[in-house]
Every structure is written in C-alpha cells, then in structure tokens.
Amino acid sequence: MARLIYQLRIALDGVEPPVWRRVLVPGGFTLDRVHRVVQFAMGWSDRHLHVFDISGVQFGVPDPDGLLEVRDELDARLDAVAQKGARLRYTYDFGDWWEHEIAVEDVVPADLDTRYPMCVGGERACPPDDIGGPDGYHDFLTAYGDPAHPDHASMREWLGRDFDATRFDASRATALLRRMT
Template structure:
C-alpha cells in the first residue's frame, strides 16, 4: 500500500574530494528512513550497494554527532550505530540541522556531503523519489577511492599507457566520467533492497 505524504525533502549529494564536483539533487518523501535515503543515494549516484555504509550527523535533540546505518549487532564494524531503518529523516533533518556525512565502502572510503536544501509540498503528478539534476558520472566501484579514481582517469585518456587495455577491460563498459543524465536514474524499492541485503540473516 502506498504511503501518504504531503511534503518532500530536497537533498544535494556531493562526493567529497573530487574536482570538478560529482553531485546529485534528489527529492524524497518526508516519511523516508535513513535506510530509504541510503538506497536513493546509491541509485542516484549509480553505486551498486556492494559495501557497507553509514551516515553521521548532529543529533538535533542532544547536539552530539551520531552514527546511523548498520548497527554492530548486524555488522561488527562500528559501535553505537543507530539502525537506519528505524530513524526517520524528518526527525533529524531540519532547516537548521541540514547536513550529514554519508560514507560508502570503508575500503575506498567514499564520503558524500548530504545537504537538505528545501522542504517542499508534494507535487501529485510526480512519482517520488526523483533525481532532478546532477553532474558527472560516479567513479567505478572498487577503483581505490579518490587517489585510484584520479589514476584511472589518467590511464583511460592515454591509449599509450601500458595499463590502458587492462583498465578498459576491467571497467567492462564504456565509461565517460563527464556523462550524467538524471532521466536515466532508476530508483529501486528500498523494502526489496532491505530483504535482499538481510536475506542471509533471516534464513
């Protein structure tokens, strides 16, 4: 059954440490949890959700920096992490408390600035979530973080590099670092993604 909502949260997600910037602007329903926001960020950025993640932001009630994501009971990599599927974004993000750090893949350590830009009335003719705009393609998974990404860019623009053919084969597809089309973004069902992610835990 479709959940009812009247407002949407507009976020700008910017991948940190990369120039020119790689960013996305999305709108999501006000009832979203941090798990659902995680899935929306993954899909908008074009990550593949292979790795662990966490949000870090100031708790609006205590003023303390708080981790939200996958608690230690499920994945023993972090302590005192609140389950993302239990935390509503509407209780954390406000016009005054509008920033979070979203980290994906603790090996490559991709850090994203997540900024609440606006809280807007829902438009009935739009299916949410939606990606409004953005710039540049997401880095390939497992490319070695920011340093590995910059090295990859140098390789693929130089066919004379001895690593060129191997790198192109590793990419497995045409990769244009400057390309992004918000109309091509497809958002997965976060409930299905949740069941898929925790399937091994429940069997």
C-alpha cells in the same frame, strides 16, 4: 498535514570536477531508504558497507558483532534527523572510503501529481566501485583517458565496459529510483 519533500544535494567529496546529484525525497523516508536513494542516484552498486553521520550520531545497519556502533537506520526518519539547511555525511565503502555531503537545500509540500523519489539534476558519472577511492579514481581517469598510458589497456579490461566520466542522465537515475518504491 501535507506530505513534505526534501530537496537533497548529494556531493561526492575528493573528486574534481565535482560529481553531484539533486534528488527529491519524501521526508518520511527512513535512512535505509535514503541510503538506497544515494546508491541509485549516484550510480553505486551497493556492494559495501555505509554509514550516515548526522550531528555526530552514526546511523547504519547494526553490526551483529558490535564492532561498529551505529543506531539502526531503519528507526530514523529523514524528517526526524534533518531540516532545511542541515548537512549530513554519508560514507560508502569503508575500504575506498567514499564520503558524500548531503545538504538539505529545501523542504516543500509534495506535489500530489508527482511520484517520488526523483532525480532532478546532477553532473558527471559516478566512479566505478572498487577503484581505490578518490586517489584511485584520479589514477583511473588518467590511464583510461590516455591510450598511450601504460595502464590504459588493463584499466579498460578491468572495468569491462565503456566509461564516460562526463556523462550523467537524471531521467535514468529517476527510473532506477522508481524501482525502489
């Protein structure tokens, strides 16, 4: 049987203009690997907790204290929990509460000459971690983009690097994804 590749569209909820990625992922990836794909493709730093919600069932890293009831993402393969047309939810950072919709756009046989996973499209930069969720990101963009804004200098200093919200490079995302394999 041919190895199947899932074409996923990962869209960040609550931000305008939209921030999204399109990735090609082996169906045999467990959800912990899909988590890493989301992190690398979107541009997150993987410093916070996360959870998948698939048809009302939550998957993630088991909580040793039992405060968060989730099924172990290491035990769930993408091809066992989703098929073409499925929509999964992925939440990253329970403080900022970044919600993503992951749509399974297609499932196709793997090209034997192609290395997976890979990012084949997307738009806009990922918000910085710890910015305060969608509302904080909106406030950040307003202040960061206006040198006359009273919080402009403090936002630039806090971030400590240049930020272009319009920029996204699928080839760079693919290079990062290749590091995980």
